[in-house]
Amino acid sequence: MNLAAQPDGLAQSAPAAAPARRGALVTGRILSGLVIAFLLLDAGIKLVPLQPVTDTLQALGFVPPDPLARGLGVLPLLCTLLHTWLCTALPGALLLTGCLGGATAIQLGAGTPVFSHLLFRAYLGGLLWAGLLLRDGTLSAALFPRGRRQLRGPTRGSPTPARHRAK
Numbered sequence: 001m002n003l004a005a006q007p008d009g010l011a012q013s014a015p016a017a018a019p020a021r022r023g024a025l026v027t028g029r030i031l032s033g034l035v036i037a038f039l040l041l042d043a044g045i046k047l048v049p050l051q052p053v054t055d056t057l058q059a060l061g062f063v064p065p066d067p068l069a070r071g072l073g074v075l076p077l078l079c080t081l082l083h084t085w086l087c088t089a090l091p092g093a094l095l096l097t098g099c100l101g102g103a104t105a106i107q108l109g110a111g112t113p114v115f116s117h118l119l120f121r122a123y124l125g126g127l128l129w130a131g132l133l134l135r136d137g138t139l140s141a142a143l144f145p146r147g148r149r150q151l152r153g154p155t156r157g158s159p160t161p162a163r164h165r166a167k
Contacts, residue, residue, distance in 0.1 A: 021137065024134045024135075024137075025134065025135055025137075027131075027134050028130070028131045028132070028133070028134025028135030028136075029131070029135055030131075031127050031130055031131030031134065032083075032128070032131035032132065032135060033131075034127065034131075035124060035127050035128045035131060036080055036083065036084055038124065039076055039077075039079075039080040039096070039124075040077070040080055042073075042076060043073045043074070043076045043077035043080065044073070044077075045073075046069045046070065046072050046073030046076075047069075047070055047073035047074070047077070049065070049066050049069040049070060053065070053069050054066060054069060057069055057072075059110075060106060060110050061110075075099060076096065076099050079092050079095040079096045079099055080092065080096065082095065083095075083096055083128070083132075086135070086136060089132055089135075089136060090132070090136075090139060093128055093129060093132050096125075096128060097125055097128070097129075100121040100122075100124060100125045100128075101121075101125075103121055104118055104121045104122070107121075
């Protein structure tokens with residue numbers, strides 16, 4: 001831990017997070033890249049309406065499947081493109097979470113297998129948010145602040161600020 005001197009003589013720990021932050025950034029980009037690649041593939045096969053896509057939609061009770069398949073391909077494609085750029089990644093992730101939740105509800109109503117169909121969307125959503133939080137430091141700092149100990153006041157063994165010292 002690196003200690004930096006303060007003007008009032010107290011020592012404050014300065015975070016040395018450059019190596020860990022770089023690793024988190026690379027991991028976040030890899031996770032986001034995998035999720036984005038899968039979602040682009042998923043949208044692509046729905047835009048073309050391949051025969052397995054139309055058969056699956058008919059089995060789930062959707063009629064007519066071709067225009068619906070195209071619509072179900074355009075919506076995740078737009079949300080995925082929003083998620084790709086960091087400045088619009090948060091709204092894209094929120095919209096993709098809604099898309100994944102809707103797809104999970106449809107699969108749940110159809111009685112599909114839990115581990116292969118239902119939980120796959122939860123895994124994908126978890127990877128989506130993990131990748132976003134790892135590649136966007138400001139978002140993760142806003143959701144998970146590290147300075148909680150300072151908000152509660154001094155703890156045992158930490159330097160006491162001048163306003164808390166006994167007079």
